[in-house]
Amino acid sequence: MEEEIKTHNSPFTVLVEGNIGSGKTTFLNYFKQQQHQNVCALLERVEMWKNCGGHNLLLYMYEDRERWGFTFQSYVQLTMLKQHTFKTNSPIKLMESSVYSSRYCFVEKMISDGILPSPSASVIDEWFKWITSNAFCSVDLISEYYYDICSFVQYFIIVYLRTSPEVVYQRMRERNRDEEKSVSLQYLSEIHEMYENWLYHKTAFTCQASVLIVNADLDKFAILEEYQKVIPNIFGACLNESSSS
Numbered sequence: 001m002e003e004e005i006k007t008h009n010s011p012f013t014v015l016v017e018g019n020i021g022s023g024k025t026t027f028l029n030y031f032k033q034q035q036h037q038n039v040c041a042l043l044e045r046v047e048m049w050k051n052c053g054g055h056n057l058l059l060y061m062y063e064d065r066e067r068w069g070f071t072f073q074s075y076v077q078l079t080m081l082k083q084h085t086f087k088t089n090s091p092i093k094l095m096e097s098s099v100y101s102s103r104y105c106f107v108e109k110m111i112s113d114g115i116l117p118s119p120s121a122s123v124i125d126e127w128f129k130w131i132t133s134n135a136f137c138s139v140d141l142i143s144e145y146y147y148d149i150c151s152f153v154q155y156f157i158i159v160y161l162r163t164s165p166e167v168v169y170q171r172m173r174e175r176n177r178d179e180e181k182s183v184s185l186q187y188l189s190e191i192h193e194m195y196e197n198w199l200y201h202k203t204a205f206t207c208q209a210s211v212l213i214v215n216a217d218l219d220k221f222a223i224l225e226e227y228q229k230v231i232p233n234i235f236g237a238c239l240n241e242s243s244s245s
């Protein structure tokens with residue numbers, strides 16, 4: 001199986017999505033601990049959002065979403081694009097969040113809350129559309145570290161860590177991230193609805209990827225069984241994809 005997987009010419013991407021505190025980082029670390037040598041796990045670049053040229057954009061955004069929303073979302077989109085195009089020899093790339101959840105959940109929420117002015121939303125959206133649909137391959141973009149844009153548009157599946165707002169609120173409070181002190185249960189509930197409409201009810205935005213749903217309300221021990229259930233889907237999909245290419 002490993003040999004077959006290794007013939008994969010570009011990584012099969014698995015996007016791990018879920019509300020704040022749903023357990024995305026924990027899920028990726030589980031795979032790291034499992035030493036899945038075929039998996040390149042890329043965590044959300046929160047440390048970059050907390051220090052962009054010395055500015056804690058995550059804090060700024062939570063303190064004043066109207067003033068810093070566009071700035072923060074622009075930078076999130078750049079850091080996500082870097083993750084999407086990060087070059088790896090591993091046949092499977094496991095990514096925490098994506099340009100999709102950023103656009104479809106957080107940016108969409110800012111737009112519906114009327115705190116992201118239309119011109120700013122249009123700029124974010126134009127970048128998003130260019131990134132996710134453009135087959136543009138410029139040699140300038142190809143480097144030893146990043147794929148060109150066209151290799152970004154590839155097969156992927158989404159693992160949706162589905163949680164209840166009350167559960168993630170409790171976890172977020174216990175984790176006690178300084179920047180999130182102002183995050184309310186109401187906000188988490190509203191972000192939850194954005195994920196639900198995108199990945200569960202599928203009433204918002206077309207979701208081409210297949211979505212694997214994990215009951216991420218389960219505690220740290222019970223959830224391991226849920227993680228085990230997902231492994232064949234990830235490796236299985238990767239095997240099918242490589243044999244068909």
Ligand SMILES: Nc1ncnc2c1ncn2[C@@H]1O[C@H](COP(=O)(O)OP(=O)(O)OP(=O)(O)O)[C@@H](O)[C@H]1O
Pocket residue numbers: 018019020021022023024025026027044171172174175216217218219220221223
């Ligand atoms: N299944 C679980 N049961 C109980 N606690 C959990 C579980 N999964 C994660 N946690 C805890 O909840 C908190 C959030 O987990 P984690 O950081 O993995 O979530 P996340 O989705 O990456 O969060 P964020 O999107 O805010 O970065 C952490 O303190 C973690 O230890």
Ligand SMILES: Nc1nc(=O)c2ncn([C@H]3C[C@H](O)[C@@H](CO)O3)c2[nH]1
Pocket residue numbers: 020044046058061072073076097101102103106107180
């Ligand atoms: N506004 C906004 N837009 C995003 O694209 C986005 N992605 C993540 N986050 C917030 C959630 C956690 O607090 C913290 C870590 O996930 O960052 C975001 N906030």
